[in-house]
Amino acid sequence: MDTAQLRIFVHVARRGSFAAAARDLDMDASAVSRAVAALEAELDARLMHRTTRAMSLTEAGQAYLARVEPILDELDRARDEVASARAEPVGTLRLTASVAFGEACLMPLLAEMRTRFPRLKLDLILTDTNLDLATERIDMALRLAPDVRADVIGIRLFATRYRVVASPDYCAREGAPRTPQEVGKHCAIVFGLPDFRLRWMFRRDGQVEEVAVRGDIAISSGLAIRRAARDGLGLALLPDWLVGPDLATGTLIDLFPDYDITATSFDTAAWLIYASRRYTPKKVRLMTKFLRERLGRPG
Structure with missing residues (x-):
């Protein structure tokens, strides 16, 4: 045969x-x-x-x-x-993630991946479409979701915390909102999905406030939303892994550091997933270990 x-x-x-x-x-x-x-x-x-x-x-x-x-x-x-005597895996590994997550979290690791796994070919597919693992021959995927289906193995890498941010220029020009309800009076740069463009939820001390946002600008890319916020076009709701460097340098300001904020669910996280199967290839096992070491964190 x-x-x-x-x-x-x-x-x-x-x-x-x-x-x-x-x-x-x-x-x-x-x-x-x-x-x-x-x-x-x-x-x-x-x-x-x-x-x-x-x-x-x-x-x-x-x-x-x-x-x-x-x-x-x-x-x-x-x-x-x-081939177990070889320390490094061989073959091609197809890994997918969203464009923003890939740019912010995977690209900084790419050189180290090549050094760690010199005989492994990497096919990195950055798309905001959730590709089907089986039909698209995906070995591993990084997903931003609160749950994982039964037909895949899911490893929670870290919790995602969303922040409402704006540039210093915007705050100087328009004034920074002091309470969640004041957010509704400002121009918001929203992600182009209904759940993100209509309202944001703020939680502190167990109390949740729902705020209708004025989405004057809707954009389908997290990277583009961050750029628009840095250019002073309005408030934006973005994950900490994307805006962390901007907050550290002062390019963006975290307007509500004492609140948990979301447009969908407060329980959001970055997950590493791969197909549930009888045998997990060595390349998947070793890349899983690498990504958990570099991206995984408690919380």
Whole structure:
């Protein structure tokens, strides 16, 4: 049995598309189709329904996929165990994060990653879309959310604290709000989602105040919101990992340091997640340890 054909079949099944699998594997779509057809001929069974628009697994294909995925995992595990004498992992690791988190938290670690794992190729995918781990062949993802689904392993790296910030120039020109309710009188630079652009919540001593914000400027990028705030365009609600350096240098001012503030949930955190599977590759285990050492913190 050709394991390359098995891997192609599994990847097509995960992606649900011959064309998408071909792009991922850097192969011609015709070569991918021939590999699956050869596997079907060897098994004397139809594994996939094909149309011009879609692909789906047959009943036999679903049963076969359930059998061969664990086998391929075991082969990967055997390969890692044979190579266990090597301290560093090999292969390609696909890691995804939001654009802002990647820029603020991952890029400063990139040089150290290359030094620590010189034989590991890194495919860093920065996007504000939550990519599906299986279909996009993602090994690891960094997500900003309060919970993790049952089909992934989740490691909480650190709690996220949101701050209402403004530039010194804005505060000198417009006056800094002294109470949460005064925030509603100021121009707010809001994230372009309904939960963020309508109201912010302030909590102190167990008491929560909900404040309607005047979102005169809505932007879909946290990095761009930070830039607009530094340029004096208004108040912004941003996470501490993004504005920490600005607060330290005085480029931005934390207007309510004694409050917990959020637009969604007070229980937000940065999570490292990867697929729940029978065997976790060595490259994922070692990168997990590295990121926990560099980014993890109590709280």
